[in-house]
Amino acid sequence: MKPDELALAGDRGSVEHSAERSVERSVERSVERSVERDELSVQLDEYFSWLKVERGLSTNTLSAYRRDLLRYATWLRARGIADLNAVGESEVFAYVEGLKRERNEEGGAKYAPSSVARALVAVRSIHRFCVEEGLSTIDPSDDVGAPRVPQGIPKALSEEEVLELLGAVEGDSPGALRDRAILETLYATGMRISELVGLDRADIDLDDRLMRVVGKGNKERVVPVGASARGVLLEYLQNGRPQLEKPTTRRVPGDPLFLNARGGRLTRQSCWRIVTKAGNKVGLEGRLSPHVLRHCCATHMLDHGADIRVVQELLGHASLSTTQIYTLVTPERLRSAYDLAHPRAGRSANLRSH
Numbered sequence: 001m002k003p004d005e006l007a008l009a010g011d012r013g014s015v016e017h018s019a020e021r022s023v024e025r026s027v028e029r030s031v032e033r034s035v036e037r038d039e040l041s042v043q044l045d046e047y048f049s050w051l052k053v054e055r056g057l058s059t060n061t062l063s064a065y066r067r068d069l070l071r072y073a074t075w076l077r078a079r080g081i082a083d084l085n086a087v088g089e090s091e092v093f094a095y096v097e098g099l100k101r102e103r104n105e106e107g108g109a110k111y112a113p114s115s116v117a118r119a120l121v122a123v124r125s126i127h128r129f130c131v132e133e134g135l136s137t138i139d140p141s142d143d144v145g146a147p148r149v150p151q152g153i154p155k156a157l158s159e160e161e162v163l164e165l166l167g168a169v170e171g172d173s174p175g176a177l178r179d180r181a182i183l184e185t186l187y188a189t190g191m192r193i194s195e196l197v198g199l200d201r202a203d204i205d206l207d208d209r210l211m212r213v214v215g216k217g218n219k220e221r222v223v224p225v226g227a228s229a230r231g232v233l234l235e236y237l238q239n240g241r242p243q244l245e246k247p248t249t250r251r252v253p254g255d256p257l258f259l260n261a262r263g264g265r266l267t268r269q270s271c272w273r274i275v276t277k278a279g280n281k282v283g284l285e286g287r288l289s290p291h292v293l294r295h296c297c298a299t300h301m302l303d304h305g306a307d308i309r310v311v312q313e314l315l316g317h318a319s320l321s322t323t324q325i326y327t328l329v330t331p332e333r334l335r336s337a338y339d340l341a342h343p344r345a346g347r348s349a350n351l352r353s354h
Contacts, residue, residue: 038082040073043135047126050133068122084130089140092127096120096144120144156299157292161284162187165293168278177240178258178266179274181232183293186275188229189213190297190315193271193290199257201237206230215316223314298323 051057051065075095081087099119102110111119123141130136157165166187169179186196195213203212209225225233246263256265272290279288289295298311312323339345 038077040076040082040084043084043126043130044069044073046133046135047129050129064118065122065125068119069126072119072123084127085136087127087140089143092123092141092144095123155287155289155292156295157284157287159296159300161282162293162296162300164282165278165284168281172239174240174243175261177232177236178244179278181229181236181240182258182271182274183278184229184232185225186293187297188226189223190294190311191215191223192294193268193275195316197256197258197266197268197271200254201257202255204233204257206234206237213316216318219316219318221313221316 047069048062048066051062057065072095075098076082076087076091079091081091096116096119099111099116100109104110120141124139124144127136127139127141131139166180166183169176169183182196185191186193189211191211191213192215195215198214199211204225205211206225209227209230211223211225213221213223215221241257241259244259244261244263249259249263252264254265258266258271260266260270275290275292276288279285279292294315298315301311301314302308308323309320312320315323317323
């Protein structure tokens with residue numbers, strides 16, 4: 001999960017934890033004053049600086065990161081750990097389990113599942129940062145699972161808003177061609193961002209308009225590619241990707257479809273930044289999530305009469321109940337079906353009653 005996702009998770013828990021936050025702020029200040037400069041302090045400072053300067057995150061999001069990571073640092077130091085390189089998976093797991101078990105004065109859970117999930121996002125993010133920056137060799141948080149957060153109804157964009165989003169990338173530079181292909185592919189196939197960045201060139205067959213996607217649990221599925229997505233993918237493959245290739249690209253495992261500016265495989269974080277940058281251009285700030293185009297693909301297909309089991313197969317959902325949440329997104333569909341099906345719902349029923 002990426003920094004922008006933390007903001008979304010923070011929004012969900014903001015009302016529940018306002019009192020908790022005010023108490024923790026005073027704790028944070030006292031901890032920062034009392035702790036000597038150790039390797040953990042240096043790592044935290046470098047990460048906070050990166051979030052502020054390189055990522056340009058909002059004040060609220062930065063505060064959420066700082067709050068969660070200072071709490072994590074306090075927990076580590078209490079166990080004699082003052083360097084993230086000394087953290088193992090068992091410590092991350094114990095920290096998360098401790099948050100789940102902690103109780104408030106009334107005996108209830110001190111932290112809601114969304115707060116624990118948000119805390120784990122912060123922990124994962126700093127460990128991944130250290131690996132990517134060469135400050136650490138392993139990510140001990142990678143396999144630690146977050147608590148299940150009650151599922152809300154996905155917030156899909158309208159078809160008009162999606163069209164604006166897809167048209168937000170301008171120009172014919174290699175990066176622009178890639179970014180357009182990414183947006184179109186996400187919307188056309190409904191695949192996850194992690195699935196998209198995992199695509200290799202061998203996974204796509206644009207003659208037959210098909211893609212092989214490897215999803216959760218390494219489960220494979222074949223998805224169709226629409227005409228619009230096929231067109232921009234062809235343009236990217238012909239005029240964009242060759243310009244992004246570098247001598248080191250040959251050594252990248254799997255021959256990735258989408259390359260970054262250094263010729264390597266595009267990361268999930270970079271892909272998410274591409275989506276948010278395009279969204280910001282067309283006034284969609286605060287309305288995007290990493291799965292936004294996935295939600296839109298499912299919702300708009302159902303709006304146009306697609307069978308729910310077809311959408312389930314397209315998205316790679318193991319259970320139909322997961323796909324069914326998209327049927328709750330548009331009340332207009334329910335009203336339309338009611339007007340068409342109920343014998344006394346429409347104008348003709350009113351006429352007969354007189």
